């Protein structure tokens with residue numbers, strides 16, 4: 455990601471050529487929050503950035519949303535935690551943010567819907583206006599920001615967000631977010647921003663501040679009330695922010711909980727080896743000693759991934775000599791105050807041993823220890839953050855093929871478009887159809903490469919899986935011709951826009967009553983670009 459190359463068509467072949475040459479790494483896919491919204495290859499996001507496939511958590515998600523069922527939401531980070539909270543009726547939150555740089559369009563609707571769905575499932579829901587980011591990274595004036603913010607929020611409310619149950623705010627107006635941003639900023643340094651965002655000497659400082667603000671946005675739901683699983687529904691271009699925030703969340707923690715076997719420290723690989731030794735050695739009358747484990751390991755042939763850790767594990771065990779090997783859960787003092795450390799010692803039930811900088815416990819499970827660490831931290835003025843989760847949706851293809859771009863009006867449909875214009879844009883859209891009706895009947899259309907099919911799946915069919923399936927199958931079987939298919943889609947789009955715009959008018963009062971100021975009297979001209 456040190457490569458800020460935008461994913462445009464021109465540079466793609468060059469990057470592919472490099473990838474073919476065997477070079478792997480950051481240059482192949484760039485996830486750039488301020489770049490253009492296309493992803494050349496979604497699979498690479500799994501391999502290179504460690505985003506996980508949504509499919510794996512789909513079965514555990516109660517009543518999944520149609521965007522989940524249809525694979526539009528394709529990836530996640532630790533969504534398991536959110537799904538679990540949902541299943542168990544435990545508190546969880548959902549938050550996303552919108553940069554008010556233009557009119558909200560059908561791509562933003564995906565995120566609105568995701569937020570609203572989580573709110574309906576019981577989440578504390580938050581929608582925020584990223585005004586600091588729009589001003590500092592995109593150079594928008596405060597007046598423009600106010601106007602666009604209003605339009606985003608009206609659409610969010612019109613689609614069903616409940617502002618009385620959830621919270622709306624703008625970054626610049628949220629003092630708690632700003633304070634949290636300051637705190638989190640103290641855990642990050644400039645070199646990281648260079649590496650993650652390709653920032654450099656020319657990057658304006660307010661842009662840095664807006665990034666730190668975003669990490670605070672992401673953790674804010676846990677500040678409002680208590681630490682809890684939180685999902686951030688976004689496009690994959692926002693993943694760098696999610697990853698940074700997940701790191702920062704860990705760095706603020708007072709204690710780190712790990713498993714250990716003796717007084718010394720083990721890394722993850724070494725720990726697996728020592729565990730193997732512990733499990734293999736008979737735990738009879740006499741204790742298993744470290745030196746016995748060292749001896750056992752000498753002749754043990756571990757899986758190749760662990761081979762490198764063998765010498766150091768053996769050395770540590772030998773140095774500990776006759777010390778008994780005993781599994782334990784360890785609390786490490788990472789950032790704790792002295793009072794918090796003392797409080798933790800007091801709070802641990804059962805057998806414990808206190809050392810300089812860590813405490814070993816013998817009667818707690820790892821999960822119990824995690825919970826206790828969080829409790830003590832929160833009681834002693836810490837945040838106790840859980841790492842935030844995220845889900846990622848695919849970007850919609852532009853109606854004219856290529857990417858959906860706000861600077862090409864025909865490529866997207868704004869939620870404010872005149873319904874007739876919406877109708878016309880769908881009628882004029884590129885399709886995955888064949889050159890002639892005859893060929894289409896013979897070969898079938900290419901629904902997988904058809905922006906019109908996407909419209910059905912992402913929006914027009916709504917919850918109706920049957921309709922999506924029917925369009926797809928009739929298309930690929932050659933029973934459906936593009937003219938009629940587009941006519942149907944165009945009608946649905948027109949109806950959607952009419953209905954949505956009517957609802958926007960109805961929710962005006964709701965927005966006026968909401969606790970968010972859309973008339974900022976801020977002064978100044980922001981920076982622009984990065």
Ligand code: TRP
Pocket residue numbers: 487549550551552553582584587667668671672686687688692
């Ligand atoms: N950076 C986001 C965008 O460009 C906006 C944003 C700000 C955001 N804070 C956030 C998104 C928190 C998700 C969560 O659209």
Ligand code: SF4
Pocket residue numbers: 885886887899900901904905906907925929930934935936937939940
């Ligand atoms: Fe697309 Fe419909 Fe044509 Fe199939 S029939 S290619 S889905 S427009």
